[in-house]
Amino acid sequence: MITDFVQNCIDGIMVGSGYSLLALGFTLVFGVLKRLNLSYGPSIMLGAYVGTWSFLNIADNIWLVLLTTICATVVIGIYVEQLCFRAVSKETTIASMVSSFAIWMQLEEIALHLLPERTYPFPAFFDSGLLEFGPFTARSEYLFMFVVMLLLLLILHAFIYRTRIGLAIRAYSDHPSASAYMGIDGSSVLFLAFIIVSIIGGIAGFLILSADSQITPFFGLWATFKGLIAMMLGGIGSLSGAVLGGLILGVIEANAFWYGDPVIRDISSFMLLFTMLIIRPGGIFGHKIEIHQKIASERV
Amino acid sequence: MLYLEDIRTFYGEIEALKGLTLEARKGEVTCVLGPNGAGKTTTMFTIAGILKPRTGTLFLEDENLTHVSAQSRVRKGIALVPENRLIFPQMTIAENLDTGALSRPLKDAGIQEDILKMYERFPRLHERKEQMAGTLSGGEQQMLAIARALMAKPKILLMDEPSLGLAPLIVKEIFNIIRQLNEEGVTILLVEQNAKMALTVADHVYLIEQGKVTFNGNPSEIHQDEVIRRAYLGSEVS
Numbered sequence: 001m002i003t004d005f006v007q008n009c010i011d012g013i014m015v016g017s018g019y020s021l022l023a024l025g026f027t028l029v030f031g032v033l034k035r036l037n038l039s040y041g042p043s044i045m046l047g048a049y050v051g052t053w054s055f056l057n058i059a060d061n062i063w064l065v066l067l068t069t070i071c072a073t074v075v076i077g078i079y080v081e082q083l084c085f086r087a088v089s090k091e092t093t094i095a096s097m098v099s100s101f102a103i104w105m106q107l108e109e110i111a112l113h114l115l116p117e118r119t120y121p122f123p124a125f126f127d128s129g130l131l132e133f134g135p136f137t138a139r140s141e142y143l144f145m146f147v148v149m150l151l152l153l154l155i156l157h158a159f160i161y162r163t164r165i166g167l168a169i170r171a172y173s174d175h176p177s178a179s180a181y182m183g184i185d186g187s188s189v190l191f192l193a194f195i196i197v198s199i200i201g202g203i204a205g206f207l208i209l210s211a212d213s214q215i216t217p218f219f220g221l222w223a224t225f226k227g228l229i230a231m232m233l234g235g236i237g238s239l240s241g242a243v244l245g246g247l248i249l250g251v252i253e254a255n256a257f258w259y260g261d262p263v264i265r266d267i268s269s270f271m272l273l274f275t276m277l278i279i280r281p282g283g284i285f286g287h288k289i290e291i292h293q294k295i296a297s298e299r300v
Numbered sequence: 301m302l303y304l305e306d307i308r309t310f311y312g313e314i315e316a317l318k319g320l321t322l323e324a325r326k327g328e329v330t331c332v333l334g335p336n337g338a339g340k341t342t343t344m345f346t347i348a349g350i351l352k353p354r355t356g357t358l359f360l361e362d363e364n365l366t367h368v369s370a371q372s373r374v375r376k377g378i379a380l381v382p383e384n385r386l387i388f389p390q391m392t393i394a395e396n397l398d399t400g401a402l403s404r405p406l407k408d409a410g411i412q413e414d415i416l417k418m419y420e421r422f423p424r425l426h427e428r429k430e431q432m433a434g435t436l437s438g439g440e441q442q443m444l445a446i447a448r449a450l451m452a453k454p455k456i457l458l459m460d461e462p463s464l465g466l467a468p469l470i471v472k473e474i475f476n477i478i479r480q481l482n483e484e485g486v487t488i489l490l491v492e493q494n495a496k497m498a499l500t501v502a503d504h505v506y507l508i509e510q511g512k513v514t515f516n517g518n519p520s521e522i523h524q525d526e527v528i529r530r531a532y533l534g535s536e537v538s
């Protein structure tokens with residue numbers, strides 16, 4: 001009984017590392033822009049579609065798929081930034097959110113025209129293998145995704161908190177007008193943030209899909225749901241929160257699947273989100289961030 | 301040092317600066333006085349490059365900066381201490397100072413040294429360097445805003461209403477800092493509503509009304525002009 005539970009937790013953490021990768025992108029965009037990018041999941045989906053297209057039409061080379069997936073996601077990210085977040089002024093938060101939803105629809109249409117069939121194969125990064133740790137097991141591709149996720153968290157944290165560019169991004173996020181007086185170019189900060197987020201998205205899409213070995217147009221919707229729920233659980237604007245939220249979501253889903261059924265698994269993630277929104281609306285680390293923001297703005 | 305000629309700046313179709321001509325000389329404190337809505341902050345924003353003038357020219361040390369972006373102007377040596385301080389409230393004091401140096405080259409070895417100098421000049425900032433800037437008092441926030449602007453190593457420091465919303469004792473302290481900075485050779489362009497305090501530090505004064513310069517002279521000339529003196533300093537000042 002307890003062995004099953006621990007095994008479910010391991011499986012959940014492995015799958016949840018994919019959710020964490022998606023949530024990192026969502027939380028970074030929201031942290032910088034203070035706006036939700038609903039087209040993030042579909043951008044990753046279309047980027048991965050381009051990767052699959054290169055696999056089917058150019059060469060059976062996994063590195064080419066990785067490169068095209070990341071590059072295409074970056075190009076789509078720039079398109080979203082230019083059309084949706086740069087064109088729509090800072091004051092019109094709702095307009096940019098609605099336009100990001102419109103772009104979502106557009107990206108799905110493009111994906112369906114690029115590859116019209118419902119499901120396509122996505123190449124595996126390396127041969128799937130089962131690693132054994134005493135009575136417990138973990139799939140090698142998920143373990144690899146977990147390690148990559150942790151590495152990305154560390155790199156991103158160091159970039160945001162230890163570099164001059166990271167300082168400029170945080171200054172812009174904290175006070176866009178004041179950052180302009182410091183010589184920070186807000187447009188460049190936005191552009192750079194979208195490139196970073198798109199690279200993370202490209203890596204996330206590639207790893208998740210290569211573990212699943214297939215891609216459908218619904219991946220955009222799936223990525224948006226999982227990424228948003230994980231971000232909300234962990235706390236909006238927190239990198240560590242995004243990772244923790246993804247892992248918790250994975251563990252809850254894995255146990256719901258084991259002790260219930262596949263339908264319960266999806267319901268459990270929404271139940272978890274609603275429960276969190278009622279008990280702790282800011283998420284696990286979001287409450288701390290809210291208090292931090294409140295204290296910081298009290299005397300300004 | 302800084303020279304503005306016939307500057308006309310608009311907000312939409314509203315002309316806020318109507319042919320403003322102004323000079324800030326090297327090593328001096330040049331003060332711009334005027335009532336609310338006269339165009340003082342617009343002047344500062346135009347110099348900093350936040351607002352673009354439709355006509356006119358702006359020179360800093362013989363270099364024409366009229367069409368240079370706000371980002372480049374900071375690198376060229378124009379730093380602004382904005383009205384209401386506008387510090388980064390969720391960042392620490394140390395990080396706020398770091399943002400001031402973002403316009404300097406990455407390999408500038410003097411940045412750390414300058415941060416230490418700022419802590420020497422403003423010991424209260426040093427004591428609270430790991431504290432969130434938003435938790436500082438108004439006076440401390442103003443000190444931080446000044447220190448942050450100085451971290452850019454500016455040729456000219458623009459100060460927009462540094463006494464705004466501060467207690468009289470703190471205002472005195474802020475003007476002492478302005479005096480000290482000027483004695484150390486920092487060129488300052490000061491916009492103030494507190495004319496009495498501003499005249500204690502000013503070498504040269506401009507009065508602007510409705511976007512135009514209506515007086516240009518030294519502080520003693522203001523004291524001698526009955527109409528201006530009554531309008532800006534009150535009748536009790538002789």
